[in-house]
Amino acid sequence: MTALLEVEDLRVAYGKIEAVKGVSFTVEQGEVTTLIGTNGAGKTTTLRTLSGLLRPTSGKILFEGEPIDAVPAHRIVARGLAHSPEGRHIFPRMTIEENLLLGAFLRRDAAGIAEDVERACTLFPILAERRKQAAGTLSGGEQQMLAMGRALMSRPRLLMLDEPSMGLSPLMMQKIMATIVELRAAGTTILLVEQNAQAALSLSDRAYVMTTGRITLSGTGADLLHDESVRRQYLGED
Amino acid sequence: MHELPQNLANGLMLGLMYGLIAIGYTMVYGIVQLINFAHGEIFMIGGFGALTAYAALPHGTSLWLALPVMIIGGVIASVLTATAAERFAYRPLRTAPRLAPLITAIGLSIALQQVVWAFYPNAKKALSFPQFAGDPIGLGSFHLQRNDLFLLVAAPLCMLVLAAFVRLTRTGRAMQATAQDPDTAKLMGIDTDRIIVVAFALGAGFAAVAAVAHGLRYGQVDFAMGFLAGLKAFTAAVLGGIGNIYGAMLGGLVLGVAESLATAYVQDVPGMHQLGGGAWANVWAFVLLIVVLLVRPQGLLGERVADRV
Numbered sequence: 001m002t003a004l005l006e007v008e009d010l011r012v013a014y015g016k017i018e019a020v021k022g023v024s025f026t027v028e029q030g031e032v033t034t035l036i037g038t039n040g041a042g043k044t045t046t047l048r049t050l051s052g053l054l055r056p057t058s059g060k061i062l063f064e065g066e067p068i069d070a071v072p073a074h075r076i077v078a079r080g081l082a083h084s085p086e087g088r089h090i091f092p093r094m095t096i097e098e099n100l101l102l103g104a105f106l107r108r109d110a111a112g113i114a115e116d117v118e119r120a121c122t123l124f125p126i127l128a129e130r131r132k133q134a135a136g137t138l139s140g141g142e143q144q145m146l147a148m149g150r151a152l153m154s155r156p157r158l159l160m161l162d163e164p165s166m167g168l169s170p171l172m173m174q175k176i177m178a179t180i181v182e183l184r185a186a187g188t189t190i191l192l193v194e195q196n197a198q199a200a201l202s203l204s205d206r207a208y209v210m211t212t213g214r215i216t217l218s219g220t221g222a223d224l225l226h227d228e229s230v231r232r233q234y235l236g237e238d
Numbered sequence: 239m240h241e242l243p244q245n246l247a248n249g250l251m252l253g254l255m256y257g258l259i260a261i262g263y264t265m266v267y268g269i270v271q272l273i274n275f276a277h278g279e280i281f282m283i284g285g286f287g288a289l290t291a292y293a294a295l296p297h298g299t300s301l302w303l304a305l306p307v308m309i310i311g312g313v314i315a316s317v318l319t320a321t322a323a324e325r326f327a328y329r330p331l332r333t334a335p336r337l338a339p340l341i342t343a344i345g346l347s348i349a350l351q352q353v354v355w356a357f358y359p360n361a362k363k364a365l366s367f368p369q370f371a372g373d374p375i376g377l378g379s380f381h382l383q384r385n386d387l388f389l390l391v392a393a394p395l396c397m398l399v400l401a402a403f404v405r406l407t408r409t410g411r412a413m414q415a416t417a418q419d420p421d422t423a424k425l426m427g428i429d430t431d432r433i434i435v436v437a438f439a440l441g442a443g444f445a446a447v448a449a450v451a452h453g454l455r456y457g458q459v460d461f462a463m464g465f466l467a468g469l470k471a472f473t474a475a476v477l478g479g480i481g482n483i484y485g486a487m488l489g490g491l492v493l494g495v496a497e498s499l500a501t502a503y504v505q506d507v508p509g510m511h512q513l514g515g516g517a518w519a520n521v522w523a524f525v526l527l528i529v530v531l532l533v534r535p536q537g538l539l540g541e542r543v544a545d546r547v
């Protein structure tokens with residue numbers, strides 16, 4: 001039984017500066033896998049490479065056993081990977097509904113799409129209330145919900161969430177984290193990138209710690225949550 | 239001021255033409271943040287394409303019958319030129335510093351003019367373009383040139399088609415998404431390279447329609463006609479708020495009317511009698527641009543740069 005996603009010795013560079021220096025990890029079907037690490041550790045670069053926005057200099061990316069490292073970005077979502085990018089990146093001058101529909105851009109099943117819009121609105125009731133409103137008018141937390149809802153619209157087999165709690169109030173952050181737990185319970189496989197290590201680790205099945213482009217530690221979420229060095233470095237304890 | 243209705247009508251006609259060309263600048267800018275300075279030449283080549291199509295028809299074909307063929311000829315010539323420019327001149331520079339494609343655009347503009355000058359038969363001087371015969375149509379306090387009727391119908395029609403395309407079609411929505419956030423558009427599964435080609439092609443098609451209108455209006459085409467028309471249309475696009483298709487049309491109309499009124503009336507202002515007349519039309523067009531940019535840098539319908547991220 002192979003993993004849903006296997007990353008092997010991945011290297012990514014911006015010009016001469018290598019941001020990801022030989023990273024290997026796996027994401028198992030039905031699990032929440034988390035990459036934690038400080039700013040500049042290479043987490044976002046890794047996700048952007050997985051979705052084809054960046055090209056690796058070397059290494060392998062296998063999704064459902066197939067190499068996807070040479071697939072153009074606009075074909076990745078058709079393979080079953082959806083990416084909710086860092087900073088949310090909703091389309092600000094489109095309505096919430098139009099944003100959701102763009103998440104289903106490649107789908108042709110009108111009935112299924114309509115059903116999934118309703119599902120996103122049930123998952124995030126705030127989106128239902130503001131359906132016809134320009135997405136740029138939403139608060140940060142609401143935009144995050146929209147970005148997650150939009151990513152789900154492609155019915156992905158792997159959902160990648162980059163810093164979903166960034167810049168959110170503690171209450172909003174709790175909501176987002178609760179949604180991740182809910183999605184996992186519904187069978188969605190999730191690859192999560194977070195700086196908020198405490199919250200992320202406590203809901204992860206598997207986690208990797210990234211430091212300056214390398215994976216320095218891995219284990220189950222619970223393992224890392226209790227790991228001495230993780231507690232010191234990422235959970236702010238002395 | 240007894241000729242005001244006439245001057246307004248003249249200005250609006252000019253404005254429709256500027257606006258039609260301006261759409262090409264604004265759409266390409268909206269999607270790839272490139273000022274395609276070769277767009278004026280894409281317009282000019284549309285005029286030559288239309289003329290070529292006309293020449294290919296049997297001698298004595300009525301202009302009414304010839305017009306659709308001329309439009310198709312012009313659109314083909316312009317669209318081919320624009321998409322080739324995108325593919326071979328601009329796309330290789332997609333990730334280069336922004337100055338590189340800009341300089342390429344200026345170079346391409348000169349090159350296209352020279353190619354037409356050198357290789358189109360007899361194009362070293364202006365070539366005559368077919369025109370409808372007949373007196374202007376009187377409409378009470380002003381009259382319309384028969385040859386401007388084409389513009390009066392074609393420009394609003396093009397604008398409606400474009401608005402419907404952008405709002406209602408899948409490709410149109412993909413264009414909006416690409417303009418707002420190209421990387422995220424890719425994450426949605428949008429082939430942004432294809433969308434860029436569509437933007438160039440649509441702009442070129444409208445420029446070709448404008449070139450036919452220009453030919454009918456002035457009765458000639460020449461290899462250099464894209465320079466000033468392009469500059470005016472670029473001004474219109476900036477005036478209306480670059481990146482906004484409705485802004486392009488509005489900017490064109492404002493510019494056309496301002497130019498027409500300034501030409502007619504500035505000399506009546508005490509102390510400014512030496513600044514009036516047609517010779518100063520271009521000056522007033524650019525003065526208007528400067529004033530608007532001072533007061534409203536984002537243009538009439540543009541969004542503040544901060545909103546665009």
